[in-house]
Amino acid sequence: MKKSAVLMTAGLACWMGMGIASAQEIKLPEGLMGLGTGDKEEESKKEKKSAGLPFDLTGFIEGRIGVRTQSDDHEKSASIGETRLQLDMEKQVDMFTFNLTTDFLLDPVVDDYGVDLESGKGLIDLREANVTFSPLDFMDVKLGRQILTWGTGDLIFINDLFPKDWNSFFIGRDDEYLKAPSDALKAAFFSDSFNLDVVYTPRFDNDRYIDGHRISFFDRGLNDLRGRENVVTADLPDDWFSDDELALRLYRSFGAFETALYYYNGYWKSPGGQNMMTGAVTFPKLQVFGASVRGPVAKGIANMEAGYYKSASGSGSNPLVRNSEFRFLAGYEQEIATELTASVQYYLERKLDYDAYVASLPPGAIVDDENRHLITLRLTKLLKQQTMTVSLFNFWSPSDKDGYLRFNVSYKITDSLEVEGGGNVFYGAENYSFFGQFQDNSNIYAGLRYNF
Amino acid sequence: MKKLFATLVFPLILFAGAAQAQDVMEVVKKANHTSYYQGNDGRAMVDMEILDDQGRSRSRQFVILRRDDEEADTGQKFYVYFNKPADVKKMAFMVWKNVDRDDDRWLYLPALDLVKRIAASDERTSFVGSHFFYEDVSGRGIEEDTHELVEETDELYKIKSVPKDTGKVEFAYYVNWIHKATFLPIKTEYYDENGRNYRTYTALKVEMVDGHPTVTASQMSDNVSGGKTTMSYSEVKYDVDLPEDIFTERYLRKAPRKYLK
Numbered sequence: 063m064k065k066s067a068v069l070m071t072a073g074l075a076c077w078m079g080m081g082i083a084s085a086q087e088i089k090l091p092e093g094l095m096g097l098g099t100g101d102k103e104e105e106s107k108k109e110k111k112s113a114g115l116p117f118d119l120t121g122f123i124e125g126r127i128g129v130r131t132q133s134d135d136h137e138k139s140a141s142i143g144e145t146r147l148q149l150d151m152e153k154q155v156d157m158f159t160f161n162l163t164t165d166f167l168l169d170p171v172v173d174d175y176g177v178d179l180e181s182g183k184g185l186i187d188l189r190e191a192n193v194t195f196s197p198l199d200f201m202d203v204k205l206g207r208q209i210l211t212w213g214t215g216d217l218i219f220i221n222d223l224f225p226k227d228w229n230s231f232f233i234g235r236d237d238e239y240l241k242a243p244s245d246a247l248k249a250a251f252f253s254d255s256f257n258l259d260v261v262y263t264p265r266f267d268n269d270r271y272i273d274g275h276r277i278s279f280f281d282r283g284l285n286d287l288r289g290r291e292n293v294v295t296a297d298l299p300d301d302w303f304s305d306d307e308l309a310l311r312l313y314r315s316f317g318a319f320e321t322a323l324y325y326y327n328g329y330w331k332s333p334g335g336q337n338m339m340t341g342a343v344t345f346p347k348l349q350v351f352g353a354s355v356r357g358p359v360a361k362g363i364a365n366m367e368a369g370y371y372k373s374a375s376g377s378g379s380n381p382l383v384r385n386s387e388f389r390f391l392a393g394y395e396q397e398i399a400t401e402l403t404a405s406v407q408y409y410l411e412r413k414l415d416y417d418a419y420v421a422s423l424p425p426g427a428i429v430d431d432e433n434r435h436l437i438t439l440r441l442t443k444l445l446k447q448q449t450m451t452v453s454l455f456n457f458w459s460p461s462d463k464d465g466y467l468r469f470n471v472s473y474k475i476t477d478s479l480e481v482e483g484g485g486n487v488f489y490g491a492e493n494y495s496f497f498g499q500f501q502d503n504s505n506i507y508a509g510l511r512y513n514f
Numbered sequence: 515m516k517k518l519f520a521t522l523v524f525p526l527i528l529f530a531g532a533a534q535a536q537d538v539m540e541v542v543k544k545a546n547h548t549s550y551y552q553g554n555d556g557r558a559m560v561d562m563e564i565l566d567d568q569g570r571s572r573s574r575q576f577v578i579l580r581r582d583d584e585e586a587d588t589g590q591k592f593y594v595y596f597n598k599p600a601d602v603k604k605m606a607f608m609v610w611k612n613v614d615r616d617d618d619r620w621l622y623l624p625a626l627d628l629v630k631r632i633a634a635s636d637e638r639t640s641f642v643g644s645h646f647f648y649e650d651v652s653g654r655g656i657e658e659d660t661h662e663l664v665e666e667t668d669e670l671y672k673i674k675s676v677p678k679d680t681g682k683v684e685f686a687y688y689v690n691w692i693h694k695a696t697f698l699p700i701k702t703e704y705y706d707e708n709g710r711n712y713r714t715y716t717a718l719k720v721e722m723v724d725g726h727p728t729v730t731a732s733q734m735s736d737n738v739s740g741g742k743t744t745m746s747y748s749e750v751k752y753d754v755d756l757p758e759d760i761f762t763e764r765y766l767r768k769a770p771r772k773y774l775k
Binding site for chain 1: 564566570572573598599600603610615616617619624625626627628629631632633634635636639640642643644645669670691693695698700701708716717718719720721727729731741752759763764767768771
């Protein structure tokens with residue numbers, strides 16, 4: 063009896079002991095025995111370059127399909143249906159790094175295969191073709207076609223006046239396609255007290271704006287929706303070196319807070335007016351003065367950004383040119399649970415010559431509010447060891463009574479194969495408000511991508 | 515006689531107890547230094563293999579640059595540049611590790627040319643989808659736990675650490691085996707409230723690099739799901755004289771190639 067009790071105790075101790083190993087049982091890792099006899103020669107691993115190619119190559123191939131969730135009299139029922147191959151080549155020669163990123167795509171939804179590198183339409187969309195180098199210790203240069211981003215907003219841009227592709231954004235292409243390329247020279251200067259970015263675009267690069275090819279919209283002149291049967295024509299400022307753009311950013315950090323001042327001299331990036339004679343949309347002159355700050359607050363990151371949009375002279379009382387505006391943004395992002403991040407933003411767009419604007423409108427015209435308020439909410443959840451991402455982004459305007467919901471679920475089946483699905487849902491009380499006009503374009507999509 | 519015994523022995527016992535408590539903190543400090551602060555700076559190429567509970571394998575390859583702040587064993591700056599897999603290639607991740615508040619983190623997404631500030635207060639979440647946590651990679655503050663030496667052999671210290679603020683962490687305590695000669699932690703077991711060892715760190719390989727004993731292969735296993743991650747370090751170098759401005763927006767946008775090769 064006594065013996066069995068002892069055995070039982072021993073057995074129990076042994077079983078429990080599996081939890082906490084004793085120091086005697088710990089096996090030393092390889093290399094710890096006899097350490098201290100001198101430095102071990104490091105195995106020099108040969109550079110693992112992609113075999114046979116004189117440059118570094120990566121990219122992906124993907125298929126993406128999407129349909130409208132309701133019928134649209136002005137567009138096809140398919141919102142997207144494309145096969146895309148992206149080749150990203152990089153080559154270093156001495157101090158120069160050459161980048162060439164080219165997308166080849168087959169897109170039957172917009173059945174126009176003529177290549178237009180500016181609009182990205184056709185079989186080729188040239189994303190990047192640039193060279194980077196540092197001519198001086200305190201200076202970096204990037205020359206050529208490039209993607210440019212700055213500012214603090216999350217899918218809201220005040221001082222980032224680099225071209226966007228709103229069509230890609232609204233039909234469910236990957237987020238990277240929200241940014242359209244600029245043909246520019248970027249010179250960045252660095253010093254101990256502040257840094258300066260100068261971006262010069264010798265010929266105006268407009269947004270890839272909503273022109274009816276893919277997405278229908280409300281035309282206030284027609285007082286109706288229009289789409290692919292009646293696409294927009296544009297009067298683009300397109301003279302080299304005279305219709306140019308200059309964007310500056312002066313920035314520095316104070317501790318963990320990043321501050322910046324911005325200046326832009328160019329044109330409204332999306333149509334900001336109309337030519338009364340031809341009906342073509344125009345891109346009036348625009349100057350923007352702005353500032354931003356971003357840094358840690360409580361358990362998250364807070365940001366504020368403001369901009370004064372000085373529209374072309376006489377815009378106050380000219381109904382065919384967009385009013386000057388004050389724009390403001392405040393945001394906050396925090397991790398609210400394990401692998402779950404939430405962010406909220408408030409955005410204000412205020413017309414600065416409101417009375418003159420109202421007075422200039424023809425009788426019966428739609429009158430915008432003086433202030434457009436917008437609130438956004440983003441939720442991002444990572445699952446399955448971060449191979450699955452569920453995200454939701456909602457824009458809601460209490461003043462326009464409209465909104466836009468973006469949702470996406472993506473899953474990495476392997477390191478190279480990724481599947482995703484999502485939707486773009488537009489809603490609104492009126493068919494002419496910013497998001498309300500796109501209601502017929504609400505869509506869902508799915509994509510499969512192979513990275514190499 | 516009895517009184518003499520009490521006066522002589524009692525203080526000795528108290529003293530021994532105090533001395534031991536100090537030793538533990540000394541060991542923990544040294545282990546912390548050996549794990550995260552050797553040299554003034556350093557770089558390493560990391561090959562990471564993540565095996566999930568179903569045995570599916572994923573891999574990451576990145577270069578880590580590290581630079582310590584002036585004051586010893588306090589703040590650090592990290593720059594992580596991804597080479598693999600293809601969808602994260604050229605992405606850069608930067609951390610300013612702070613002792614007095616949450617770390618600052620930035621992520622650079624090259625396709626968007628976007629420098630994103632990351633709001634992440636939880637240090638005990640997965641580092642790039644692996645079984646290692648951020649805190650395992652950058653170090654856990656030694657003042658965040660109370661440490662107790664529970665066993666000592668010729669080669670090892672066995673130390674049990676209990677968190678002071680249990681609300682901030684997922685473990686009830688962890689047990690660390692520290693190699694006496696090098697002060698390298700060679701095994702760590704994490705226990706939950708039920709006393710279950712659900713997570714284990716193991717140093718697999720140690721090499722002497724530039725005079726510093728360095729773990730060049732390690733593993734973190736999830737004993738509940740069965741998944742595990744192995745990290746292999748190569749081309750490790752200490753005291754490379756990394757300039758401080760590597761850890762700024764400039765080099766997020768333009769990778770410091772000289773130090774990444």
